[in-house]
Amino acid sequence: MTLVLDFCLIGVLIVGIWLFHRPAEAKYGNLTAAAALACAMGLVIYRYGIMHPFVVVICLLVGGVIGIWVARKITMIQIPAMVAFQNGAGGIAAFFLSFVELMRGAGQMGAINEMSGLVNLAVGSLTFSGSMVAAGKLAGVLKQTPTILTNHTRLVQANLGIVILLMLIAFFLPGTAAVVFYLIIFALSIGFGILFSMRVGGADMPVLISFLNATTGLAAALCGMIIENQLLIACGATVAASGSILTHMMCRAMNRSLYHVFIPEKAPEKPVSTMDELPENNLFSTGGQMTEPEQTIHEEMS
Amino acid sequence: MSNLVLMVGVFVFSFVVGYFLISRVPTLLHTPLMSMTNAISAVTILGVLILFSVPSTRFEQMIGSVALIMVTFNLVGGFTITDRMLRMFKKKQEGNNP
Numbered sequence: 001m002t003l004v005l006d007f008c009l010i011g012v013l014i015v016g017i018w019l020f021h022r023p024a025e026a027k028y029g030n031l032t033a034a035a036a037l038a039c040a041m042g043l044v045i046y047r048y049g050i051m052h053p054f055v056v057v058i059c060l061l062v063g064g065v066i067g068i069w070v071a072r073k074i075t076m077i078q079i080p081a082m083v084a085f086q087n088g089a090g091g092i093a094a095f096f097l098s099f100v101e102l103m104r105g106a107g108q109m110g111a112i113n114e115m116s117g118l119v120n121l122a123v124g125s126l127t128f129s130g131s132m133v134a135a136g137k138l139a140g141v142l143k144q145t146p147t148i149l150t151n152h153t154r155l156v157q158a159n160l161g162i163v164i165l166l167m168l169i170a171f172f173l174p175g176t177a178a179v180v181f182y183l184i185i186f187a188l189s190i191g192f193g194i195l196f197s198m199r200v201g202g203a204d205m206p207v208l209i210s211f212l213n214a215t216t217g218l219a220a221a222l223c224g225m226i227i228e229n230q231l232l233i234a235c236g237a238t239v240a241a242s243g244s245i246l247t248h249m250m251c252r253a254m255n256r257s258l259y260h261v262f263i264p265e266k267a268p269e270k271p272v273s274t275m276d277e278l279p280e281n282n283l284f285s286t287g288g289q290m291t292e293p294e295q296t297i298h299e300e301m302s
Numbered sequence: 303m304s305n306l307v308l309m310v311g312v313f314v315f316s317f318v319v320g321y322f323l324i325s326r327v328p329t330l331l332h333t334p335l336m337s338m339t340n341a342i343s344a345v346t347i348l349g350v351l352i353l354f355s356v357p358s359t360r361f362e363q364m365i366g367s368v369a370l371i372m373v374t375f376n377l378v379g380g381f382t383i384t385d386r387m388l389r390m391f392k393k394k395q396e397g398n399n400p
Contacts (some may be wrong), residue, residue, distance in 0.1 A: 029338070031385075036327050045351060070381040080333075242339050
């Protein structure tokens with residue numbers, strides 16, 4: 001019975017995404033998905049109960065009010081940066097969740113649960129830092145051109161290798177001694193996210209955000225693995241799947257390969273470096289590139 | 303173990319469904335769709351709510367409430383922004399076709 005309800009909710013979510021195949025219906029798709037998630041929240045509260053209702057209600061109100069307020073207040077140009085920022089907020093929440101669960105269940109967790117928790121520490125925090133770099137670039141706080149360090153690829157690989165090694169050590173370490181490793185994994189993954197997204201820039205930013213979106217979905221699915229909640233696993237997997245397919249589609253629409261977006265062979269020369277010479281008011285030019293397709297849409301529709 | 307099997311199953315299933323769904327979405331809707339999947343990815347909120355369903359220490363409550371605020375921000379803000387984007391499109395469309 002519980003599974004039937006869960007799959008009904010997933011079905012509603014899929015209907016929401018399906019409605020996106022026609023512009024006129026997309027709005028209802030968005031509302032459908034929102035309703036599905038609201039029902040899922042209600043279902044979880046009904047099933048598990050809440051121990052600290054006061055704290056939960058306050059947090060929901062604070063987060064919700066800030067969310068609506070900021071989303072209403074920002075200008076059109078700032079939207080891409082805001083999406084990236086929100087994605088980062090979701091990522092850090094996934095990190096906190098797995099951190100608490102790992103501390104709570106120290107020594108008495110199932111092997112799969114613990115492993116997903118450890119992986120999620122890394123995925124959550126790299127999503128956070130990667131999204132923050134992306135948001136900074138889109139908002140014009142950071143330089144928008146790709147920054148490539150010497151031996152960049154090797155640095156990324158080494159970072160990833162050390163994180164995986166630390167995960168294995170923390171996995172076999174008994175009890176609460178692993179907390180130090182959790183924090184080191186966190187710090188290194190933050191570094192990984194920064195290294196990863198700093199060398200993407202310009203028109204490739206939407207692809208980066210879509211990719212980070214897929215990793216947040218993965219983080220949600222892993223959260224589901226830790227606490228053994230099928231609904232969370234399924235929703236997370238749906239987002240991860242649609243996020244990665246969307247990443248692929250965006251690359252194809254721009255005629256770029258995913259590999260070249262994330263691993264540029266060399267520092268781009270003339271065409272991109274002229275971006276630096278543009279006057280101040282062009283800081284948001286990347287944001288403009290994201291909104292540009294929408295303008296062509298209106299023309300198509302009219 | 304059954305969870306791992308379920309997860310892999312759900313993953314494969316959603317990949318197939320997602321492929322058919324998203325390959326039909328026109329390029330012009332990619333940005334709003336991305337924004338909506340961003341909002342859906344805040345399902346982590348279910349996990350954070352479950353975090354509060356057992357007795358917890360003050361420290362856990364603190365971390366949990368930060369996580370809850372963050373994820374609610376992502377959830378509510380994500381849907382609001384998507385709604386704004388889609389609304390903008392609709393207005394233009396109506397304006398152009400009286």
